[in-house]
Amino acid sequence: MVKLFSMSLLYKGPAVVIPLTSTYDLMSFNYFQRKSIQEFMTFTTQIITERTQTGQRQSVKEQEYLCHVYVREDRLTGVIIADQDYPRRVAFTILSKACEDFASKVPSKDWPYGQQANIQYNGLEPMLLKYQDPKEADAMTRVQAELDETKIVLHGTMESLLQRGEKLDDLVAKSDALSLQSKTFYKQAKKANSWCCVIQ
Amino acid sequence: MAARHRFSSNQNSSSGSWSISQSFASQFSNTPTKDPPEDSLNDQIAEVMSVANRDRTTEFQSVLKSIKTRQPNGVTPHANAKTPLLQRSEFSKYAKRIGTDLSKTYEKLEKLTLLCKKRTLFDDRPVEIQELTYIIKQDITSLKRQIQQLEENKTVMQTNTKRDVQRHSTSVVRTLRSKLANMSENFKSVLEVRRENMKQQKLRKDQFSSSNLSSSMPSSATQGTRGSVLLMDEQRSSNPSGSVAISMDGGDHPGRSSTQHQTMQLIDQQDSYITERAETMETIESTIVELGNIFQQLATMVKEQEEQVMRIDSNVEESELNIEAAHTEILKYFQGITSNRWLMIKVFLVLIVFFVIFVVFFA
Numbered sequence: 001m002v003k004l005f006s007m008s009l010l011y012k013g014p015a016v017v018i019p020l021t022s023t024y025d026l027m028s029f030n031y032f033q034r035k036s037i038q039e040f041m042t043f044t045t046q047i048i049t050e051r052t053q054t055g056q057r058q059s060v061k062e063q064e065y066l067c068h069v070y071v072r073e074d075r076l077t078g079v080i081i082a083d084q085d086y087p088r089r090v091a092f093t094i095l096s097k098a099c100e101d102f103a104s105k106v107p108s109k110d111w112p113y114g115q116q117a118n119i120q121y122n123g124l125e126p127m128l129l130k131y132q133d134p135k136e137a138d139a140m141t142r143v144q145a146e147l148d149e150t151k152i153v154l155h156g157t158m159e160s161l162l163q164r165g166e167k168l169d170d171l172v173a174k175s176d177a178l179s180l181q182s183k184t185f186y187k188q189a190k191k192a193n194s195w196c197c198v199i200q
Numbered sequence: 201m202a203a204r205h206r207f208s209s210n211q212n213s214s215s216g217s218w219s220i221s222q223s224f225a226s227q228f229s230n231t232p233t234k235d236p237p238e239d240s241l242n243d244q245i246a247e248v249m250s251v252a253n254r255d256r257t258t259e260f261q262s263v264l265k266s267i268k269t270r271q272p273n274g275v276t277p278h279a280n281a282k283t284p285l286l287q288r289s290e291f292s293k294y295a296k297r298i299g300t301d302l303s304k305t306y307e308k309l310e311k312l313t314l315l316c317k318k319r320t321l322f323d324d325r326p327v328e329i330q331e332l333t334y335i336i337k338q339d340i341t342s343l344k345r346q347i348q349q350l351e352e353n354k355t356v357m358q359t360n361t362k363r364d365v366q367r368h369s370t371s372v373v374r375t376l377r378s379k380l381a382n383m384s385e386n387f388k389s390v391l392e393v394r395r396e397n398m399k400q401q402k403l404r405k406d407q408f409s410s411s412n413l414s415s416s417m418p419s420s421a422t423q424g425t426r427g428s429v430l431l432m433d434e435q436r437s438s439n440p441s442g443s444v445a446i447s448m449d450g451g452d453h454p455g456r457s458s459t460q461h462q463t464m465q466l467i468d469q470q471d472s473y474i475t476e477r478a479e480t481m482e483t484i485e486s487t488i489v490e491l492g493n494i495f496q497q498l499a500t501m502v503k504e505q506e507e508q509v510m511r512i513d514s515n516v517e518e519s520e521l522n523i524e525a526a527h528t529e530i531l532k533y534f535q536g537i538t539s540n541r542w543l544m545i546k547v548f549l550v551l552i553v554f555f556v557i558f559v560v561f562f563a
Contacts, residue, residue: 089477143484144484147491151494154491154498161502165501171508175519179516185523
């Protein structure tokens with residue numbers, strides 16, 4: 001199933017990576033595991049951001065999770081940890097959107113010095129919730145899904161059309177038989193009439 | 201200045217004689233003389249015209265060095281400490297090297313063309329094609345660089361040579377450049393052919409796979425993989441990103457097969473995202489086209505069934521007519537019967553006669 005686990009924004013300074021904001025959705029894990037998993041995710045995002053160069057997008061597989069990272073040209077980095085099924089393209093779209101949003105809300109001079117506490121940005125959580133479903137994030141996925149639905153519906157329509165054809169064939173045959181019989185009926189009646197006169 | 205003229209005249213002779221003159225220069229350089237060493241050198245060179253091919257360029261260069269040290273303020277040193285003839289031979293050697301590289305790259309391009317022209321569905325070898333493409337790209341860039349260097353050498357050399365030599369070198373550089381441009385053109389066209397072929401293959405694969413589509417819904421979420429239902433391309437093309445250890449499952453997706461492969465990771469890392477998007481758009485476009493097709497077929501079928509409906513209609517009308525007519529006849533018959541008293545009396549008489557006969561016979 002497609003699921004996002006965490007989203008975080010960091011600033012990749014020349015020497016060190018500074019986490020700016022992050023949000024986690026760990027409802028699917030055991031209550032006791034959550035803390036360790038959160039730490040693990042923070043650590044992973046830090047390491048991965050350090051290993052990625054500017055202007056690059058990367059996806060790294062970690063056990064059953066995929067970690068997508070996108071370092072923008074101005075060193076603002078977004079990281080998403082998702083499960084295997086989440087489409088890669090949509091993840092990067094989300095990252096670009098999140099970075100844009102962040103860049104518009106928080107002035108860029110704050111980035112190199114921000115700590116998690118001072119940065120006032122709460123846009124990540126609603127995004128994480130909203131984008132659990134890849135269709136929300138990405139117009140293309142939506143369009144694709146709708147098109148596929150339409151195709152299914154059309155296939156069904158074709159089936160019913162074929163059935164309609166069969167029924168029409170049936171009706172043709174029956175109406176043919178009916179007209180033949182009515183003709184016979186008419187002829188008989190005529191004959192009966194004329195025979196009656198003969199009797200007279 | 202005499203030395204310079206002699207040198208340039210020797211330039212036009214074969215390199216064999218030049219090497220012989222070099223050998224003589226080396227022999228005579230070791231004997232220190234009181235004459236200006238350059239003049240003695242020239243005499244020896246002028247005397248030698250036999251043919252023996254040994255490359256003694258290094259010896260000659262050492263001679264030059266020793267000459268220079270013997271004349272502290274005599275000869276004005278050249279800008280780059282090389283004689284024009286040496287530069288010239290270097291130039292031609294360099295040009296020859298570039299020419300051989302060019303021909304080698306041409307061969308590789310031919311191989312690539314052959315590979316790309318194949319249109320079989322399963323024998324496609326994207327690994328080799330990718331590698332070859334990469335190698336050819338490298339070669340083209342290095343050749344460009346070499347030609348650039350050659351041109352720089354030529355401009356440096358130009359100050360010391362005659363005009364037709366300059367023209368010759370210009371034309372050599374121009375020829376090499378045009379050959380390189382030609383080859384890049386060919387390369388581009390081969391890549392386009394390759395892309396066309398991949399599209400064709402995808403179409404054919406879709407034909408095979410489309411019979412499965414009517415029953416199942418193709419997975420709408422694209423994972424950026426371009427696998428098709430037939431397995432081969434799925435497995436080969438499963439890794440478009442440049443990550444350490446990524447594994448992606450191919451979806452049952454009627455997208456086209458990927459052109460990325462692991463050997464191209466490093467180059468196309470940034471492109472893969474954009475390529476994915478482009479391919480998704482293409483998929484969407486093809487889906488829409490399919491839908492249009494389906495609508496068309498629907499319309500045709502309905503039109504055909506229209507005829508059936510007309511036939512039914514006419515049959516039913518005909519039978520209605522017949523039945524009406526028969527009904528009228530019977531009515532007439534009935535009227536004839538009921539209002540015919542004479543007929544009634546006749547019928548009853550016949551009945552009674554028969555009844556009487558029966559009773560009489562029986563009794």
